[in-house]
Structure formats: structure tokens, C-alpha cells
Amino acid sequence: MELKKVAEGKTKIVYEYSSSYYLLRFKDSITAGDGARKDEMSGKGTLNARTSAVFFKLLEENSIKTHFVGVYDDNTLIVKRLKMIPVEVVLRNIATGSIVKRLPIKEGEVFDPPIVEFFLKDDLRHDPLLNYSHLRYFKLLTKEEAERIEEVMMKVNVVMRKFLEEKGLILYDFKLEFGKDENGELIIGDEITLDSMRVRDKDNRIYDKDLYRRGEALEVVRKAYEDFLNIISR
Ligand SMILES: Nc1ncnc2c1ncn2[C@@H]1O[C@H](COP(=O)(O)OP(=O)(O)OP(=O)(O)O)[C@@H](O)[C@H]1O
Ligand SMILES: [Mg+2]
CATH class of the missing domain: 3.30.470.20 (ATP-grasp fold, B domain)
Incomplete structure (x- = not known):
């Protein structure tokens, strides 16, 4: 399935997914100094997607509202459109x-x-x-x-x-x-x-x-x- 890009920042890309959800893909880029320094760190996208999922689940379990819906693939989360x-x-x-x-x-x-x-x-x-x-x-x-x-x-x-x-x-x-x-x-x-x-x-x-x-x-x-x-x- 061809995904339509909605936005791209320094470390993540937002794609269309459904009428109420987006996909949030974590890139391998790592940056510092407001983008002044930038490198590619292989595996980082997956690590950050997984780390985010752990914390979003933790917050949801504690009745704190987040955009987290679920995991799409190794480096991509399904999130609410905000x-x-x-x-x-x-x-x-x-x-x-x-x-x-x-x-x-x-x-x-x-x-x-x-x-x-x-x-x-x-x-x-x-x-x-x-x-x-x-x-x-x-x-x-x-x-x-x-x-x-x-x-x-x-x-x-x-x-x-x-x-x-x-x-x-x-x-x-x-x-x-x-x-x-x-x-x-x-x-x-x-x-x-x-x-x-x-x-x-x-x-x-x-x-x-x-x-x-x-x-x-x-x-x-x-x-x-x-x-x-x-x-x-x-
Ligand atoms: N649930 C969501 N709905 C819509 N946009 C989102 C959602 N979660 C994150 N974003 C947006 O995804 C974009 C890409 O993230 P990233 O962290 O790469 O951007 P950034 O480098 O911080 O810079 P910028 O936000 O200025 O583009 C950000 O603009 C962020 O606000
Ligand atoms: Mg950011």
C-alpha cells in the first residue's frame, strides 16, 4: 500500500492511514543543536518506536490520554490524528x-x-x-x-x-x-x-x-x- 506523506521532521515522518489515524514512522536520524549536527544511527528508528510504545502504554494504563493506538511495524506506530x-x-x-x-x-x-x-x-x-x-x-x-x-x-x-x-x-x-x-x-x-x-x-x-x-x-x-x-x- 502506497502511504501518503503528511509531514516530515528531523526524526519522524507522518503518513495518512485512516480518517482518524496517522502512521508515525521513526527514522534512524539523530540530531543535536536544533539540527546543526546530524547522523544516521542504524536501528534507532526501531529502538525509539519501541521505547515510545512502552511509555505510551504505561501512560494509558494510568488513564493519561495519548495519541497511541498501536504498533504498525518495527519503526512505525499507529496514532490518533492531532x-x-x-x-x-x-x-x-x-x-x-x-x-x-x-x-x-x-x-x-x-x-x-x-x-x-x-x-x-x-x-x-x-x-x-x-x-x-x-x-x-x-x-x-x-x-x-x-x-x-x-x-x-x-x-x-x-x-x-x-x-x-x-x-x-x-x-x-x-x-x-x-x-x-x-x-x-x-x-x-x-x-x-x-x-x-x-x-x-x-x-x-x-x-x-x-x-x-x-x-x-x-x-x-x-x-x-x-x-x-x-x-x-x-
Ligand atoms: N499524533 C500526531 N498527529 C499529527 N502530527 C504529529 C503527531 N505526533 C507527532 N506529530 C508531528 O510529527 C512531526 C514530525 O516529527 P519530528 O519530531 O521529526 O519533527 P521535528 O523535527 O520536531 O520538527 P517539526 O515539528 O518542526 O517538523 C512533528 O511536526 C510533530 O509535531
Ligand atoms: Mg521532534
């Missing part, structure tokens, strides 16, 4: 990454309660931070919707943190993207993978895309993604 909001929502439990550059916060500081941030998806401007006024001005989210999303982020954090902690892993932060379904309801879309979260173990081993950001060999990055999928699938 009108995506071009905003990245980040929740941080432990400080690392952009926040320690942007604010007087030290690497490793613990946020209790966690910090939630909104960023505009705009690679050319390096995804600038947005507050409620910006979200309203750009007609991205009302204050009520932004608050609702913050609640969902907190709930997702509790579920994912507990799940990973039971496996000896620590969730530093994660990013979600939301979209609206045909009823205008806000639903989690996109992906939940090591590209979109930071996970370490008790010995401080890094499993996530920070390995690639730091310039580790692709073999090392792939091994970490594989090991992580094995751990969360047990």
Missing part, C-alpha cells in the same frame, strides 16, 4: 542542560516541586522560552490550557518516575508535545524516547541523547538506547 501545538513542554526534576546555562542554577540541583517550562518550536531561534502571555499572544494556548498541561506533566512525571525508579533509573527531565483531537481535547502526541528525556542510573551512567550531544561514538549511543529498552521491557 492538530499539534508547536510548543515543547519540559518538566525538570534535576537540573542539567539548558536551564543551568540560562539561570543561576547548578548542575544537579533538585527541583521539588518540579519545574515546568514551555518552549516555542522554532529551530532558527533555538526554541525560545514562553510564558502564559506569550502563549496567549501567539494563540498557542490559553492560560487555562497551559495550567491543564502543567497538571498533566506532573501526573506523567509521577508515573514515569516511579516506573523508572523501580528499574534503578533516575528521570532527570522529559519533554512532551501536545495536540488537539477532533473534539478539541488536549492529548499527548509525538514521542517519548531517549531523544526527549534524560535518564541516568545510580552509578551515573547516561542512557539518553546527551551521549550524542557530548560527542560519544554512535556505537556507544546505540548501546545505551538498546540497554535502556531492554531494562524498561523487563
Whole structure:
């Protein structure tokens, strides 16, 4: 069957599937610095599709709405059609990454309660931070919707943190993207993978895309993604 392409980004392709579903195909591309650096890591599409499926199922089991419908093939998920909001929502439990550059916060500081941030998806401007006024001005989210999303982020954090902690892993932060379904309801879309979260173990081993950001060999990055999928699938 010939699939019609709806959209293509840096790491995924969206295809038509049915009147209410799309296919979301994960590519082998790995990128950093808003696309400034790019490589092909064979097997990554499959690893990320599987990792996303594990987390979407986990959230659904905990009554959190996601776009996940099922698995189509090795690197493709069946998802609900959403009108995506071009905003990245980040929740941080432990400080690392952009926040320690942007604010007087030290690497490793613990946020209790966690910090939630909104960023505009705009690679050319390096995804600038947005507050409620910006979200309203750009007609991205009302204050009520932004608050609702913050609640969902907190709930997702509790579920994912507990799940990973039971496996000896620590969730530093994660990013979600939301979209609206045909009823205008806000639903989690996109992906939940090591590209979109930071996970370490008790010995401080890094499993996530920070390995690639730091310039580790692709073999090392792939091994970490594989090991992580094995751990969360047990
Ligand atoms: N359920 C969904 N319905 C519609 N679009 C979706 C869904 N889930 C994800 N998408 C969209 O799929 C596109 C491709 O994903 P990818 O992560 O490769 O894009 P990206 O590199 O982040 O950049 P951009 O979103 O700017 O194209 C994204 O635009 C994302 O918003
Ligand atoms: Mg993306």
C-alpha cells in the first residue's frame, strides 16, 4: 500500500492511514543543536518506536490520554490524528542542560516541586522560552490550557518516575508535545524516547541523547538506547 506523506521532521515522518489515524514512522536520524549536527544511527528508528510504545502504554494504563493506538511495524506506530501545538513542554526534576546555562542554577540541583517550562518550536531561534502571555499572544494556548498541561506533566512525571525508579533509573527531565483531537481535547502526541528525556542510573551512567550531544561514538549511543529498552521491557 502506497502511504501518503503528511509531514516530515528531523526524526519522524507522518503518513495518512485512516480518517482518524496517522502512521508515525521513526527514522534512524539523530540530531543535536536544533539540527546543526546530524547522523544516521542504524536501528534507532526501531529502538525509539519501541521505547515510545512502552511509555505510551504505561501512560494509558494510568488513564493519561495519548495519541497511541498501536504498533504498525518495527519503526512505525499507529496514532490518533492531532492538530499539534508547536510548543515543547519540559518538566525538570534535576537540573542539567539548558536551564543551568540560562539561570543561576547548578548542575544537579533538585527541583521539588518540579519545574515546568514551555518552549516555542522554532529551530532558527533555538526554541525560545514562553510564558502564559506569550502563549496567549501567539494563540498557542490559553492560560487555562497551559495550567491543564502543567497538571498533566506532573501526573506523567509521577508515573514515569516511579516506573523508572523501580528499574534503578533516575528521570532527570522529559519533554512532551501536545495536540488537539477532533473534539478539541488536549492529548499527548509525538514521542517519548531517549531523544526527549534524560535518564541516568545510580552509578551515573547516561542512557539518553546527551551521549550524542557530548560527542560519544554512535556505537556507544546505540548501546545505551538498546540497554535502556531492554531494562524498561523487563
Ligand atoms: N499524533 C500526531 N498527529 C499529527 N502530527 C504529529 C503527531 N505526533 C507527532 N506529530 C508531528 O510529527 C512531526 C514530525 O516529527 P519530528 O519530531 O521529526 O519533527 P521535528 O523535527 O520536531 O520538527 P517539526 O515539528 O518542526 O517538523 C512533528 O511536526 C510533530 O509535531
Ligand atoms: Mg521532534
